[in-house]
Amino acid sequence: MDKAMRRAAKRWIGVAAGVAALATLGAGCLGNVSGDTSATKVGDVSNPPAERGRPGADIEAACGNGRVTDAGTRTIRRAPYLQDVTHRSAALMWTTAGNGEATVEVTTPSGEQVATVPARVETSARPLGARQLVSEIAGLAVGTLYCYQVREGDLPVTERGGFRTAPAMESDGAVRFVALGDSGGGGEDQVAVLSQLESVPFDLMLHVGDVAYDEGTRTQFETRFFDMYSHLLSRIPIFPESGNHEYKTDEATPFREVFRLPENGGPNGRERWFSFNWGSVHFVGLDTERTGPEQAAWLEADLAANERPWVIVYGHKPPYSSGEHGSDSKFRQYFVPILERFRVPLVLTGHDHNYERTKPIGGVTYIVTGGGGVGTRTVGTSSYTAFSEQVLHFVYVTIHGNKLALHAIDGTGKEFDSAVIERGLLDAQLGKK
Template sequence: MKRFLSFITALAMVLFIFTVQSPIFADSNSTGATSLPDHITLTWTQDPTTTQTITWRTDTTVNLGQVQYGKDPSLKDAKIVDATVQKFSSDLGDMNIHSATMTNLDPGTTYYYRVGYGNNLNSIYSFTTEAKDTNSFKFLIFGDSQSGIATDPQYGPWKATIHNAYSTNKDSKFFVNVGDLVEIGQLYTHWNNWFDAAKGVIDAIPEMPVEGNHETYQSSNYDSGKPKDFVSQFPVPQNGPDSLKGQVYSFDYGNAHIVMLDSQEDEEETVSGDILEAQKAWLDKDLKSTNKTWKIVFFHKTPYYNKATRSNEQIKAAFQPIFDKYHIDVVFNGHDHGYSRTYPIKNDQYVKNPADGTVYVVTGRSGNKYYPDLSQKVWDAFFYDPQDQPNYIVATINGNTLTIKAVKQDGTPIDTYSITKNPDGTETDSPQTVIPTKYNATMVTIYGNMLQQPFMPSNPKQINGKWYVPARAFMQYLGSNVDWNANGTISITYGKTQANLNISSTKAQLNSKTLAIPDAIVLNNGLTWISADDLKALFGFSYKYDSNTNMLMFVK
């Protein structure tokens, strides 16, 4: 007992000494915030040539904040700008978010700064404003940096990716995360680890982020709502639609106009209404008002995807006509965790030259999560599945040439593509676009995947002017089946939907309810054929026939 009491006494003394001598321990709370500034983040809310916005956090005992800044590395005779301070409530507790914008800065100039108040100041960092009239610059792009598991906030891979990217591209002027920065947007442990991983970069060059669906998630159950943690921590230009401030915005850098959109219609509709409709008029007006050489758009979900059976047709329908109208050069997306680059596309069709269409790039992954079901689609000029390690993109604009270079985390090149705008109004790309030739026989694609023999026993064909496909092969590709019943009917099961049909009948039993269908099932040459219109009526598949490629394309 005496030995035990001596041990307890000694332990208490150690804890007492540590508590007294460690201000971090003394000041900290369950959020991880202290009286010392951390999560120091550069963004822009105004003109990058003459302003810089800096944001940081503290615990709630610190209700004042300042930025000291100047051109002297020692901050001798530094200027001071006061920060706004807002209490921010997270699932771990309350903290204060401080933010200040320096104005009237000199273009193309390096400034040194530190943030805090009184004795609670951080170390001295630096940033550089955009040079006046620059048409040559570099920026970094990162696909999803999330951990992949709600209960495991693992951001080591993200840390390695961002630091490797920056250490080999120190001349980068800013960087973009294309959504899903964290796994659960309202579980703050994920943000603590994300910011800790990005420290050393996010305080040196501005982060201009894009919201992803995971920023909307409120808990480990993945229930969704407003992305409040995201909006609170990343001040950006407030020039988006009224209902989507901080989630949708645009800015200029050099000879480029850059637009950030919100693609989370599914997650936000119950709290924000039809966000796609809200963005369309704004996007049209925003693009109409720019005369920049390059027009680049970022949003999270993919119009031209990598996943096996996950499409985003609603997003494509909302945004693509506006992209086509104003000739967006490149659209960058995340969400699928693969890297792909499409042929130039206009009106949902390949075109031969980037002057006539938009190149869509899925940016890969910068974090821990990867998918096992990615593939090259018929619209992809290049595809890479980054299962072995994360990756990033280096984008360089040099006057009339834009170059996109995808790189593995360890620096191994994946893909390089460039577009040059020529004085005569034409454009050239490298490697030069070579679109697929038109197929002699009609081919069928499902979610951008082409079904060929021997899996597909016969090509689609028209019967009485209607497109038909072999029912069994089509449904088996989707993991379902077609069965003949003893009574002569046919059963088609797809997910929770079961359809029972009779040959030569335009009525079906759909989950035990009678439904009129456009066409009858046809038996021909030993195969059961179902029409494209029936697949739409029964299972919700839309389709189109592309005469340029001779492909019958299905998607849901």
Template sequence: MLFSYNAFKRIPFYSALILFAVSWGATALSVDNALDSARRRLAENYELSQLRSMTPQQIMEQLTEEECAAFANEHIRFQINCPAKVYVLYDSRFEEKGPFEAFWLKDHAFERTDVQVSSDGDYFVGYARDFDAGAVGLGINSFSGNYLHYFIAVQPLRKEDTLTISGIYPQSIRTAAFQKGVRPYTHPEWQPIDSYSPALEGATLLQVDARWRRTTKLLDFFAETDYPASPRPDNIILTWSSDPRYTQSILWRTSEESRQGAVAYMKKKDYRHFTPGAPVIKEAQSLRHESIHLLNQPVIYTHTATLTDLEPDTSYVYAVGDGSSDGWSALNEFTTAPDKEAPFSFIYMGDVQVGYPRWRSLLERAWQDQPNARFYMLAGDNVNRGVDRNEWDAFFAHTTGVFDHRVVVPALGNHEYIGGDPTLFEDFFVLPENGPENIAPEHCFSFEYSNALFVIVDTNLLPEEYVGWLDETLGQSHAVWKFVMMHHPLYSSGINRDNVWLRDTLLPVFDRHHVDMVLQGHDHAYLRTGPMRDNQKAERPADGTYYVVSVSGTKLYKLADRPYADVAYEHLSTYQVIDLQLNPPRLVYRSFDVDGNMKDEVIIEK
């Protein structure tokens, strides 16, 4: 029963919270700081098994007054210019299935109303309270991260008032008139509101970021890494952060016993001499990472070195070291890009996300069957929860022997954002910083390799944020072949999925610059279109753009019947090899399963 949460009732300081709420201001603890202090205290005082069995009540009992006040008031704030009723529209499943964690609603005297909103089969219940003109502070969605995040409606109490909402925090919240067809969340991937109670007619909607539901987790938050780092370098990967002809970036990790690192490298042909000369030593930049939730190894160091002034089309051998004379890794190698048009091939894979050992088999199959592929492109959702270092530990552990020999080019999927900002993605890959100026570096970037352009975009962002840059980047390139890699597909394969918002914005750009192939993920079922132009099948392959959705991990979705599909499969993980030939220019695209069986093939002649 709602609000019969005894543990909450018997904690005496809640009555003081309302007073505290009224006086919140510059000195209040932020939700981020409250989470940090609460998580540290829990990690220090309890074993993993105890933390995993804690109920919301037990979690609440561990919190200080200041932390509770932050969780109750500081999640969302805004100012209203007139008296108004504020509706917090909560996912109804919180009531049906378990303890209601939004303790602050009661303490702020919010009352459950009959007001309901539905959106795409999800139902939201209105909790309402009248506010005078001035400050409104709202609390967290939950400690569990379950279900959808609430959104907000504000209705002036007097008909003659014109409501103005200002000082909104976080600033990414958007306001809109509450009506059918408007989305409750800021990202256009979300479905719109399809019905609502009459009381909300004329109200102002505050659209929130749906991802915030998982940013305040204290329940089921702690874990251990199955792949702890040691003082010796491991999880070594190659990326590009600059021109592939002349530079090579190398990343690895160690435990906190090794806080510095270096790369030793030389040309492979020099190393083959009977008495090879001394290698070049390049010092790495070392960065401390703390993941409070990993009880068995909260701290690791990552080390990054970008080798410059390399010779094009040249193989090098390298080792990474922990700073001690005998602390070098085994010898690996890389090859720089050619500085003239040359044939080459590369691998593209869709979502990894879950099932790393099985994915490793597919990766090994690609590595063994396509030894000449020069780099590997991953279309996002490389891990399941982007904020969890233990997932990245496991992911990288399964790339050993491949990504330390071949460059990996990753895109950001929605799962890289799960739990918070994708800072681990940003830190664990060093990528070109040539994207749009208005967004964080490494989210969108491009590079050229031989006669091909590769543009990688982060479709978690609003398309308006990068479409201008994408248009310009595709337009300025003189490459023969143009590829775009992005996570959310323009042409979906999964059931109930259709990213119209993405197609509306990007399709004209891809058509205008005749992108040859768009490499995508997200839907976990294989689909390849024929050549598409103007949202219709083009007559000749050379006239249109091919769109591919593929999956490489073990999470597989059912396939929808799509008129634009040329080839489609469900329950199939694949890797793709794209072979770019010269004289005449020819693209040979092939898709293979884990056993090496060819599942799809396309040949495009320019």
């Protein structure tokens, strides 16, 4: 049976299971029946494969897993998750049905007290049947592991957990992150990718949008995002971008409620487009539902002010895609000339439910990583395509010194494509002084 026939057969089998899901998905998602877990062809696998290991294993070993205690299950609705972690601060957020005072105890791994940080109620958020709390932990040391425990009143409502602040720009260590997109279907596709996310050691997560299908409602964020990933987010921060599905509910208001994102996007870009630093890397999140001259001007100013040697840009709709949605012309018009001018080496997007890696275009490599867990769609090739495949997957990226290594890993754990970008080589090719 050839590949097309296998996929047709799988799709027939998947149709029955997918009917219920399809009934709840919008017209833009038709075709998202259970997807292809395993890649049937491989791209460039000549590079050294990804390191494997449990994400945040060292944090868990030093502090604990941060799990909600039995007592905590009486009040906590959304388990505590890390947000907006910088080199000096971190925010811990959760929702609770409790009404009492809440605090976060911060200690060193050896148990010395660092701070007791009161939580405040985020009155602008409207979680269902609960209050949203945030504890803003400031005055921390760079690249340092801390432990925490959440208390409501005198009662510990979590086990001890931990996190690490962002490393300094000149840190010798690697920056390791995963990126995924179009994940929030709540079914077996999402579980397959999630189980493989837990096989690589990363320090932060990016999400390129369509976090909670079908409409990014408050309920869908709970069941299709937090219920799935909270055990990771108790020790590793996520920096998500919104997709078109988030915008289906009140212009992505629930998205901006549940996530605390860097607020450097200006008055209209607040928590829509933003940037932050992690070690040697400057990350830029773009809101591709708001592509236009205002965001482009912000992007240009942000990149002009950046001093970090590496820049990773991410957002939802891809400027180069051989998938069913295809290339986003607005992204090409407004962002691509700036990305080329500033020699951004890597851009990560989603929207098309497949994987595609381009050859460098004007010095920029573009990845579509839209196989995070809500089915797959067919993908072709274009003149700019280096490799494309219809498969559930995520990408794992490590940046160390002058070398970036990207690994595409499918829903069975197989690495089916990779790429290496060398900073010095890139600069030389582009004639940078």
